[in-house]
Structures are given as C-alpha cells and as structure tokens.
Amino acid sequence: xxxxxxxxxxxxxxGYASTYxxxxxxxxxxxxxxxxxxxxxxxxxHTASAxxxxxxxxxxxxxxxxxxxxxxxxxxxxxxxxxxxxxGLHARVVRNGRSTTNGDSYVINRVSGEPxxxxxxxxxxxxSGRLDSPDSAGLDWVTARRLHARIGDTxxxxxxxxxxxGAERAFTGSARITAILSTTYDSRGLIFIAPxxxxxALQSTVGIAASDVFIRVKQPERVASKLKRLPAARxxxxxxxxxxxxxxxxxxxxxxxxxxxxxxxxxxxxxxLALILRDLLVRISRRRRSLAILYSLGSRPRPLxxxxxxxxxxxxxxxxxxxxxxxxxxxxxxxxxxxxAETLRSIAVLWLGGSILLVAVCATYVFxxxxxxxxxxxxxxxxx
Amino acid sequence: xxxxxxxVTLAHSSSKGSVPVVRDLNLLIPERDFLAIVGPxxxxxxxxxxxxxxxLKPVSGTVLYRDTDxxxxxxxxAAAYRNREIGLVHQFFxxxxxxxxxxxxxxxxxxxxxxxREARRAAAEILDQLGLGKLARRRPPRLSGGEQQRVAIxxxxxxxxxxxxxxxxxxxxxxxxxxxxxxxxxELHRAEPLTIVLVTHDQEVxxxxxxxxxxxxxxxxxxxx
Numbered sequence: 001x002x003x004x005x006x007x008x009x010x011x012x013x014x015g016y017a018s019t020y021x022x023x024x025x026x027x028x029x030x031x032x033x034x035x036x037x038x039x040x041x042x043x044x045x046h047t048a049s050a051x052x053x054x055x056x057x058x059x060x061x062x063x064x065x066x067x068x069x070x071x072x073x074x075x076x077x078x079x080x081x082x083x084x085x086x087x088g089l090h091a092r093v094v095r096n097g098r099s100t101t102n103g104d105s106y107v108i109n110r111v112s113g114e115p116x117x118x119x120x121x122x123x124x125x126x127x128s129g130r131l132d133s134p135d136s137a138g139l140d141w142v143t144a145r146r147l148h149a150r151i152g153d154t155x156x157x158x159x160x161x162x163x164x165x166g167a168e169r170a171f172t173g174s175a176r177i178t179a180i181l182s183t184t185y186d187s188r189g190l191i192f193i194a195p196x197x198x199x200x201a202l203q204s205t206v207g208i209a210a211s212d213v214f215i216r217v218k219q220p221e222r223v224a225s226k227l228k229r230l231p232a233a234r235x236x237x238x239x240x241x242x243x244x245x246x247x248x249x250x251x252x253x254x255x256x257x258x259x260x261x262x263x264x265x266x267x268x269x270x271x272x273l274a275l276i277l278r279d280l281l282v283r284i285s286r287r288r289r290s291l292a293i294l295y296s297l298g299s300r301p302r303p304l305x306x307x308x309x310x311x312x313x314x315x316x317x318x319x320x321x322x323x324x325x326x327x328x329x330x331x332x333x334x335x336x337x338x339x340x341a342e343t344l345r346s347i348a349v350l351w352l353g354g355s356i357l358l359v360a361v362c363a364t365y366v367f368x369x370x371x372x373x374x375x376x377x378x379x380x381x382x383x384x
Numbered sequence: 385x386x387x388x389x390x391x392v393t394l395a396h397s398s399s400k401g402s403v404p405v406v407r408d409l410n411l412l413i414p415e416r417d418f419l420a421i422v423g424p425x426x427x428x429x430x431x432x433x434x435x436x437x438x439x440l441k442p443v444s445g446t447v448l449y450r451d452t453d454x455x456x457x458x459x460x461x462a463a464a465y466r467n468r469e470i471g472l473v474h475q476f477f478x479x480x481x482x483x484x485x486x487x488x489x490x491x492x493x494x495x496x497x498x499x500x501r502e503a504r505r506a507a508a509e510i511l512d513q514l515g516l517g518k519l520a521r522r523r524p525p526r527l528s529g530g531e532q533q534r535v536a537i538x539x540x541x542x543x544x545x546x547x548x549x550x551x552x553x554x555x556x557x558x559x560x561x562x563x564x565x566x567x568x569x570x571e572l573h574r575a576e577p578l579t580i581v582l583v584t585h586d587q588e589v590x591x592x593x594x595x596x597x598x599x600x601x602x603x604x605x606x607x608x609x
Binding site for chain 1: 437439459460463464465466467468472478479480481482491492495496539543
C-alpha cells in the first residue's frame with residue numbers, strides 16, 4: 001500500500017475528471033475574486049496615483065490660445081502643463097492621463113461617438129514606432145485595431161468643439177501614423193498627435209483652444225493666486241490639488257462611489273462568485289466522500305495526503321500559468337477595461353496573490369479533512 | 385471464532401459528551417456464519433458494525449478478530465485489516481461516481497498494491513460473476529439502485545475478504561431487488577468461505593440469515609455458535 005499505488009488508483013483512472021472540474025472552478029472563482037474584489041482597488045490605486053502625478057492646478061473655462069500662453073508664462077519655465085479641450089457634445093475630459101510633458105501643450109480628450117480626439121503622446125507609452133516629425137501621429141492600440149490602421153497609414157481626423165457662443169465648430173487635419181501607443185484603461189479611442197501638428201490644428205480654429213489646463217508646478221498656491229488675478233480668470237475656475245481634494249472629500253462623488261453600471265457588475269460578480277463557491281464546495285464535499293470511501297477500503301491517510309498535495313500543486317501551477325497568460329486578456333474581454341502595458345505586472349502579482357490565497361483555503365480544508373480522526377468520522381458516517 | 389466481543393460498550397461522541405448505545409455486549413461469531421443484527425433505530429446496529437470494521441474503539445471491553453484486539457491496531461494495521469480481511473457494503477452503495485463499475489471494483493486491489501492489469505482482470509471476473517459484465521464501463525449514476533448495490537458487493541468481494549460487513553444493504557432497494565440481492569448474498573455465502581454480518585431493520589431480510597441478534601431486545605447479550 002504505497003502512495004504511488006493510491007495515486008495510480010485515484011488519478012490514472014477517473015480521478016482526473018474531477019480534478020479538471022475542481023481546477024476549472026478554482027480558476028473561475030479566482031477570476032471572479034480578482035474582478036470583483038481586487039480590480040476596483042487596483043483601479044482606484046492606479047487612478048489615484050495617476051491623478052496625483054498629473055497636475056497641481058486645474059484651470060477650467062473658455063481658454064484661448066493667448067490665454068494659454070499667459071498661463072504658461074505665469075507658471076514659469078520649469079512648470080509642466082497640459083491643456084485639454086472638450087471634443088464635442090459627448091466628449092469628456094480625462095484628467096487621469098499619465099502626462100509628463102516638458103512644456104509642450106497637449107490636449108486630452110475621450111471620444112464618445114466622435115471619430116477622434118487629439119493629444120500629444122507621453123513618451124513612456126509608445127508601444128512601437130516614433131513620434132518625431134511634425135506630421136507624425138500616434139494611435140492607441142485599441143483604436144488602431146478597430147480601424148485596421150498600421151504604421152505608415154495616413155490619418156484624417158476631425159475635431160469638434162463648441163465655441164463661447166454655443167455654436168458647434170470643427171477643424172480637420174491629417175497626419176501619418178508613426179507610432180502605436182499603449183493607453184490607460186479609460187483613454188480608449190484616443191489619437192495622439194505630435195505637438196507641432198496639434199499646434200497647427202489649434203491655430204486653424206477660432207476662439208477657444210481649450211477648456212481645461214492642467215499645470216504641474218512647485219508652488220501651486222502662489223501660481224494659482226496669480227492666475228486668479230488675470231482679467232480672463234473671472235470666467236474660469238482655478239483650483240489647486242489641495243482645494244480639489246478638500247472638495248472631493250466633502251462631496252459624495254469624491255468618496256469613490258461607483259457608477260450604477262459598476263455597481264451592477266459588482267453585484268453580478270458577487271452572485272457569480274457565490275454560485276461558483278457553492279459549486280466548489282459541493283465538489284470538495286464529493287471529493288471528501290470519495291476519500292472516505294478509499295479510507296474505508298483500506299487506504300492509509302498518508303497516501304491520501306500525498307495525493308492531495310500533488311493535486312493542490314498541480315492546481316496552483318496551472319492556475320498561475322493560465323492566469324498569467326489569460327488573466328489580463330480575460331479582464332479586457334469581460335470588463336472592457338484596457339490596462340496599460342506597465343500595469344500587467346501588477347495584474348500578474350495580484351493574480352498570483354489571489355490564486356495562492358484561494359488554493360491555500362482549499363488545501364487547508366482538504367488537509368483538515370485528511371486528519372485520521374476526520375477520516376474515521378467520514379468513513380463511519382458512510383453507512384448513515 | 386472469527387469475532388469475539390467481550391463486555392463491549394460502545395458510545396457516540398457528541399458535544400454533550402459520550403452517549404452509550406451498546407452496553408456490555410458479549411458476542412461470538414464463528415467462521416462462515418451469516419449473522420443478521422436487527423433492532424430499532426438508535427439501538428447501535430451501525431455503531432456495532434463500525435467497531436467490527438475498526439473505525440470505532442469500544443469504551444470498554446474488547447473486539448477480537450481472530451484473537452487480535454482491533455483496538456490495539458495502529459492506523460497502518462487497521463488499514464491493512466480493512467483492506468484484506470473485510471468487505472464493506474453500505475445502504476447508499478458509496479461508489480465513487482467519477483469511476484466506472486470496473487474501476488470501483490478495482491480500488492481495493494490497487495490500494496493493496498496489485499497492478500492495474502491484475503486489478504482490471506479480477507474486477508472483470510467478479511462483475512461477470514455478478515451478471516454485470518455488460519455494465520462494467522458504466523458509472524454509478526447510470527446504474528439502477530440494484531445494479532449499484534451489486535457493484536458494491538463486487539467491490540467488497542474483490543479483495544477476497546473473510547468477512548462481509550453490510551450496513552442496511554437493502555435499505556435503498558425495492559422489494560423485488562431486495563429479494564434478488566439477498567438471494568445473491570445467500571449464494572455467495574454458500575459458495576465462498578465468507579462470514580457475513582448484516583445490519584438490517586427489515587425482518588424479511590434478517591430471515592435470510594442463519595442467525596440473528598436483536599439489539600432492541602437485549603441490553604447484555606451473550607451468544608455462542
């Protein structure tokens with residue numbers, strides 16, 4: 001009666017079938033745990049860190065190109081800044097972009113229904129190609145795939161906006177795609193255009209150049225007070241990061257409340273998790289019953305434990321490998337969120353932690369039921 | 385004697401402490417006996433069988449199997465005893481659902497150390513003998529209750545044990561299937577050098593045995609062959 005005999009008996013026959021089922025269940029529950037519990041925290045962490053890194057002062061209002069120049073002058077030569085423009089009726093300004101500029105202007109927009117938005121690409125997110133000429137443009141990889149666009153293709157873009165009189169206006173331009181870019185999860189649909197081309201495009205418009213300017217500066221309070229004294233500032237809101245945080249903490253929206261859609265996803269994920277865990281529990285109970293039967297047939301506890309150590313190691317290995325390979329893709333498919341390339345490592349680490357945690361729970365349960373006393377109780381209960 | 389129980393008291397453990405269910409039982413079971421243990425619910429039938437299977441140690445007294453005190457066996461010896469000396473049959477069959485009928489019957493032999501080929505050949509012979517040759521590749525959920533119980537008997541016989549301990553083996557079968565099963569058990573008892581100890585609350589089933597012990601009528605019982 002060796003361990004190998006039992007393993008042969010249990011796994012060379014039909015034991016594999018239930019192992020596959022267990023594996024699938026553990027994998028699925030790991031995925032749901034990840035989605036439901038870890039992802040929101042992960043997303044909040046990345047949003048918060050990006051937000052913290054992006055700006056110190058936010059200027060919001062009808063800001064012309066001349067205003068922008070004045071703002072840049074006040075901010076000083078060492079300041080980093082960006083301007084953002086509403087890109088049409090349904091567009092929304094994204095404040096969480098990873099923007100590390102050196103004084104170049106850029107516009108961050110999220111397009112919803114509009115064909116394109118414009119921005120300058122932060123150098124750290126270029127996947128391939130270079131943004132090195134006045135005519136060059138970078139396309140985020142999601143949009144590139146959707147448009148079947150490749151490096152070398154010419155991009156024709158149209159930018160819509162609303163002027164101070166409320167009239168809808170637009171400018172158009174063209175650029176050659178010279179780079180494919182990674183994007184943050186909430187900047188899908190962005191098109192990144194080199195600064196000179198952007199400048200030309202903005203100059204072709206009349207009136208408003210941007211609705212938001214974000215500035216990174218060492219003394220935000222001092223710069224903000226100077227900005228507030230500008231004549232045009234009576235139509236603007238000038239908010240420092242500290243003020244923003246105070247307002248955010250005071251308001252309900254600042255507490256990190258989720259949208260209804262996100263809440264729905266969380267509820268669905270929680271229900272799914274409950275169903276999967278229930279099925280997992282049923283499968284483990286069936287497995288315990290099988291072990292009790294083997295024990296009643298004369299198997300020793302130690303081979304049973306050896307068999308289950310092997311099973312848990314196989315489970316863990318497969319989940320880790322499959323999770324590392326398929327996890328991020330699964331995340332994109334299920335949630336529609338597009339993590340930037342540099343966050344995939346974080347996802348892998350989270351997946352690793354979640355898998356180990358879940359397998360440890362299962363292993364502990366199995367080992368607990370493998371105690372001699374438990375087996376005796378289980379086996380003697382078979383007749384009940 | 386294959387079993388010799390002397391002044392055996394057995395108890396259930398619960399959160400409120402130990403509750404005696406069998407008190408000072410004396411019982412001698414000779415080789416090749418067919419004993420039916422009957423009694424109402426709670427009289428300790430299954431508890432007694434668990435003690436004879438080595439799952440449960442008596443609070444007092446001794447359970448001897450061929451002069452070996454089962455309480456003195458270490459876990460390895462107890463496992464060997466269950467694997468080589470006894471075959472267990474339960475009311476709910478307790479087959480492993482993931483395995484075919486053949487594979488279920490193979491299990492005691494594989495645990496014993498037989499090769500897959502040897503175990504498969506022995507299991508096929510037993511299933512043929514029990515009239516289950518055509519169902520050998522089916523899994524338990526696709527077998528009827530009677531067929532599952534025959535597979536369970538096949539598994540109990542696979543290791544060629546000296547004793548079959550059957551706990552309410554007909555409790556989940558209809559009347560016709562019960563008669564078939566008891567007929568099979570009777571044939572096996574006549575053909576094989578087997579001692580059968582069967583727990584039942586069914587008087588008709590108990591009547592098929594050569595001896596009976598009613599735990600409901602005795603608080604202390606002494607019986608010899």
